[in-house]
Amino acid sequence: MDKPTIDRIALLHPDVRKEVAEIVNECNAALTGRAQMRIAQGYRTFDEQTKLFNQKPKVTNAKAGQSIHNYGLAVDIVLIIDGKTASWDTAKDWDNDKVADWKECVSIFKKYGWDWGGDWKSFKDMPHFEKKGYKWQNLIKLKKDKQGYVIL
Template structure:
């Protein structure tokens, strides 16, 4: 009887290991697909479109200014304000941003005259509320995390979709 129990435990461990291996392979495949297609994750595309539609219903024109970003472009942005001219706009090097995995978007508001603005006080629909914060409210309702809530570095145009995988996990895959 003891011999059979040992085999049962061994088979159970092999089965669990196999499941973990398959899960890990699936996560690697998702990450690779995101990088290969250089595009936004389908869920981010869906939520981005819903964000634009809901804002339009409030007479706010949201413009997506950035989506997927290559690691090379991310490194160039990171160099800004450091080894390159300009202001620091990010603390994430290539591979450290959700943009690099198609899981983040940046936005601006289109003013009534057609110009883009990042003015968080602008009230183009004249309802007494900041259009920017109305968009943020919609984005959070859709499940986005807003970079304006970050303590370490405020990134007000940034919205990211958390799929339950950390940047470190995305980098490893």
């Protein structure tokens, strides 16, 4: 697991940090070739969400508070090829095992109970995974702990 991934996991909601680290390690073990998975984005502040929402071209439909990222319960991934090149290619099989590397990661996330943005009907978000069962409409109402994370 690379340093950017470790740093981004450390900012996720405390209830999912260990699980996300396990998922990353399992993905990287499955990707026996040139690709390794990196967490490209995890926790996002409301200010960061507002900037993304206002960005052109449009990259998100979620305003501040409306993204599961704002609660540390979502991640976006990228594959790092040969330790240097970022890839969001969902079809490439870098390890030549007859399964697209991206799909290997999707399967592992789903095994742990995470929803994949690639399954969404309207706005497909291929790099996005979020912990199943959480809705921003409920999370925004919850109290926060001393570190600022919602109390689940």
